[in-house]
Amino acid sequence: MINRECGVYQTTYEGDMALYPLPLARYSTLGAVAILLLLPLALDSHAMSLANLMLLASIGAIGLNILVGYTGQVSLGHGAFMMVGSYTAALVTVRLGLPFWVGLPAGGAVAALVGAFFGIPSLRIKGLYLAIATLAGQFIIEWTINHSTWISGGVQSTLYVPTPTFLGWEINSEYRRYFMVLPVAIVAYVAALNLVRSRVGRAFIAVRDRDIAAEIIGVDIFRYKLLAFAVSSFYAGVAGALWTYYLKIANYEHFTLATSVSYLAMIIIGGLGSVLGSVFGAVFITLLPIVLVYVVEGGAALFGFKYAAIADFLANLRLIIFGGLIILFLAIEPEGLFRMWGNVKRYFRLWPYSY
Amino acid sequence: MAFFFDLFVNGLMIGSMYALVALGFVLIYKATSVVNFAQGDLVMFGGYIAAALVVLYKLPLAIALPVLLGSMIALGFIVERGVLRPMVGQNVISVVMVTIGLSQVFQGSAAMLWGAQTKSIPLPIPLEPYVIWEIYISPVNLVAALVSGVFLVAFAWFFRKSRMGIAMRATANDQQAAMAVGINVRFIFALSWAIAGLAAALGGVLWGNLIGVDTQLALVGLKVFPAVILGGLDSVPGALVGGLIIGAVESVAAGYVDPYVGGGTKDFLPYVLMILALMVRPYGFFGREIIERV
Numbered sequence: 001m002i003n004r005e006c007g008v009y010q011t012t013y014e015g016d017m018a019l020y021p022l023p024l025a026r027y028s029t030l031g032a033v034a035i036l037l038l039l040p041l042a043l044d045s046h047a048m049s050l051a052n053l054m055l056l057a058s059i060g061a062i063g064l065n066i067l068v069g070y071t072g073q074v075s076l077g078h079g080a081f082m083m084v085g086s087y088t089a090a091l092v093t094v095r096l097g098l099p100f101w102v103g104l105p106a107g108g109a110v111a112a113l114v115g116a117f118f119g120i121p122s123l124r125i126k127g128l129y130l131a132i133a134t135l136a137g138q139f140i141i142e143w144t145i146n147h148s149t150w151i152s153g154g155v156q157s158t159l160y161v162p163t164p165t166f167l168g169w170e171i172n173s174e175y176r177r178y179f180m181v182l183p184v185a186i187v188a189y190v191a192a193l194n195l196v197r198s199r200v201g202r203a204f205i206a207v208r209d210r211d212i213a214a215e216i217i218g219v220d221i222f223r224y225k226l227l228a229f230a231v232s233s234f235y236a237g238v239a240g241a242l243w244t245y246y247l248k249i250a251n252y253e254h255f256t257l258a259t260s261v262s263y264l265a266m267i268i269i270g271g272l273g274s275v276l277g278s279v280f281g282a283v284f285i286t287l288l289p290i291v292l293v294y295v296v297e298g299g300a301a302l303f304g305f306k307y308a309a310i311a312d313f314l315a316n317l318r319l320i321i322f323g324g325l326i327i328l329f330l331a332i333e334p335e336g337l338f339r340m341w342g343n344v345k346r347y348f349r350l351w352p353y354s355y
Numbered sequence: 356m357a358f359f360f361d362l363f364v365n366g367l368m369i370g371s372m373y374a375l376v377a378l379g380f381v382l383i384y385k386a387t388s389v390v391n392f393a394q395g396d397l398v399m400f401g402g403y404i405a406a407a408l409v410v411l412y413k414l415p416l417a418i419a420l421p422v423l424l425g426s427m428i429a430l431g432f433i434v435e436r437g438v439l440r441p442m443v444g445q446n447v448i449s450v451v452m453v454t455i456g457l458s459q460v461f462q463g464s465a466a467m468l469w470g471a472q473t474k475s476i477p478l479p480i481p482l483e484p485y486v487i488w489e490i491y492i493s494p495v496n497l498v499a500a501l502v503s504g505v506f507l508v509a510f511a512w513f514f515r516k517s518r519m520g521i522a523m524r525a526t527a528n529d530q531q532a533a534m535a536v537g538i539n540v541r542f543i544f545a546l547s548w549a550i551a552g553l554a555a556a557l558g559g560v561l562w563g564n565l566i567g568v569d570t571q572l573a574l575v576g577l578k579v580f581p582a583v584i585l586g587g588l589d590s591v592p593g594a595l596v597g598g599l600i601i602g603a604v605e606s607v608a609a610g611y612v613d614p615y616v617g618g619g620t621k622d623f624l625p626y627v628l629m630i631l632a633l634m635v636r637p638y639g640f641f642g643r644e645i646i647e648r649v
Contacts, residue, residue, distance in 0.1 A: 068448060074447065074448045074451065120634075121630065121633050121634055124633070124634065124637050125633055125637045127447040128390045128447055128451065128588070129584070129588075129633060129637055131390070131447075131448075131451055132390075132580050132584060132629070132633075133629075133630060133633050135577070135580060135626075136580075136581075136626035136627075136629050136630050136633075137630075139577075139622060139623065139626045140623065140626055140627060140630070143619060143622060143623040146619070147619060147623075257577075261455055261459075264448075264452060264455070265452070265455075265456075268448075268449070268452050272448070312466075312470075312471065313467065315466075316462075316463040316464070316466045316467040316471075317463065317467070318463070319459045319460070319462050319463030319466075320459070320460050320463035320464055320467070321463075322456075322459050322463075323455075323456040323457060323458065323459025323460035323461075323463065324456070324460055325456075326452055326453070326455065326456030326459070327438055327453055327456040327457065327460070330442065330445070330449050330452060330453050330456070331438075331441045331442070331453075334445065334449060
């Protein structure tokens, strides 16, 4: 948010340590929450579904950023941890008949356990080797879920979930689903902000910056690496579980390696080591294909092409632009959208008297 | 027992094809410390170019092959120059991510240029399998193994004897020292990408002939990870040994286990093997152990 910092004097440590120490930041945060709450009044059903997708992606991206951006452990298995959460939620609901607000933490908890297990190799290996180990995790989890009928019973490893209800209120429209997803997203966001400025968060950052040095000053790196995997996978699990209740279906095809890659792309484009950046990245990657369709459709209509003729072209163009954007961002602005946002803020801080 | 040897021998031949792809991968890692997640996509691109040259433009194989090799070498140079060079000195995740971005670009552009439907690369190889001691050997696999073998031997020679090969080893060993003795390190980087492109071109023709050319061909690149982890990320003999082990293990396991679990062992077991290898011996059979200091 855009802040004015002059004339602010903190007289207590609590005031100085507050999440938003400046009055204007507090007001603008409240304003943002108010806008989020009032959004359904302004948008139609299609736009609401986009908003839902962005919120869902944000939860997963924040989780991945805790692991990759804050703790420095590269993971290519985020999609698989979401898959664990998704199927857990579906099983809890279908087999045990429990409501969605039990399924969400259950999905998160099981995903956290699985994530911590696949984080064990991080004790001995890091960087590239860890990226490859988590890639193995992705394939192993995918195969296991796909091949055990106990988990993924049903045709083509698909589980159908009944419409979730909350206190007898059926969550059956995009508007209602928005109010299922939004609170979870806000809790996830605030929890992450608070986590990274706590003792645990500082330990994560120490492990990221120099793990051997961190160990020497007394950070138990094995514990914190596993904790980072668990927390990140908990987020992934909750996001996966929300996907299940949102789509009313659990299917492994939503959580393949491509999903893991696109979540990595979100946090890199958004900004590594930034909670707000994860949200920016999630919004960007979610909107990218949709904006692309509009642009290309408009361009095609100009030249008189039919949509069917360009569908293939569009799918491939999406891949090229997606890959190209990742390369461009890494070459030009490695710190991502969050840094750009920061630059804009810095410009306006002294506006209109900037140098 | 014949069944076992049948699986084993054919697995080894598949393994030698993995080794070919792994070689390009190891080469890039050794010389430039970049883990190339786009190696499989380079292979796919090579396969696409081969299929386009032979099937679409109806060139005879004798002309198509040099054109293919030349264009893949050029592609390797371009990729190094345009994409990887700005990333020198960036952290690991950025470099990994750049190659992942590169792989998306390759997949999109291959499908856009030549279509997503599966193409075949017709090679003048008989289809009848040879039978030696009750072991069925398909000629395609045999040719593939031979080409891989020749290429790997040529490489071993190149690294041991040729001036350029020795310069590449020196660069891999210590970049600054290599610069100090007058080796053009930038050129070596470009060269290793070009050679990786060459290996990918051959891999693309062989794999494309075996399983058909479409964007799925890029998945071969993911199978290479278990091979290079087993052998050691920075070891050329390791790439060969790792590739052979993975090929043999997945073939034998698929033959014996698949009927019980409903298929797919091939896509599963190599990764389990890899995780175990990472836990026991993270730097592989022949990889150089990195000692870290604060």
